[in-house]
Amino acid sequence: MTQPTTAPSLLGVFAHPDDESLLAGGALAQHAASGARTAVVTATWTADSHRATELAEALNVLGAGAPRLLGYADARNPASAPDGAVRLVDAPLDEAVGRLVAHIREVRPDIVIGHDALGQLTGHPDYRRAHQITLLAVEAAGLPHLYPDAGEPWQPAALYAATHSRAGVGRLGPLLQSVGKTLLAVPDAYVTTTVDVSPWAAVKMRAILAHRSEAARERPLPGLLARLPEPERDEIISTEQFTRLTLSPAPGNPHRLVA
Secondary structure, eight states, X not given: OXXXXXXXXXXXXXXXXXXXXXXXXXXXXXXHHTTOOEEEEEEESOTTSHHHHHXXXXXXXXXXXXXXXXXXXXXXXXXXXXXXOOXXXXXXXXXXXXXXXXXXXXXXXXXEEEOOTTOTTTTOHHHHHHHHHHHHHHHHTTOTTSSGXXXXXXXXXXXXXXXXXXXXXXTHHHHXXXXXXXXXXXXXXXXXXXXXXXXXXXXXXXXXXXXXXXHTSSSSHHHHHHTSOHHHHXXXXXXXXXEEOSSSOOOSOTTSOOO
């Protein structure tokens, strides 16, 4: 009898609670369902903020373990750090990279998923900073002379940036524009991997809605999606696009994340 093949383990690194569900919730759920280890590091909103509780619920839905928080504040929201932590965009780069290296070495993922260089469709400064930190940390995690107190070295096999191409924006574009948001889609050729996550769309949507404070608001994407008819909503969330950022060519199936 042929045994099912376990998908590569994933570590998502995202700026805010809900980014993991919106950008890679389907991939996380897909890999967790296969028996792969999955985890998420969130750069902003501290453990004593209300969104940390919502994040824990969303990760439980996705099978991605307990929250892992870098402990910084959102650039645009002082409530993200009731304890007065420094904003992610103001944090010393070396310090932030070291904190993420510790998580990479502890989780030991095959694949790391993060933000793209544009800062997703809206260009949020936290997204761009998280992208920079992730690029540096993925390389540093495998080098024993860097951050020697952060655990045994571990080199992930692949790094992917979650992204949206111009052709792939679809209904999401008009939806964001309807509330005055910008659209910074990447060129179509920038996308190396397009994953059909429609079998996990219901799980992904439950995780998105677990971020209740965002789903209750009018302008954030969870709230916009929550008010859409189900067919239109599923069309938006059932495809996830990624760019492989490692230097080696992507082997295997171009419709799955591979290590």
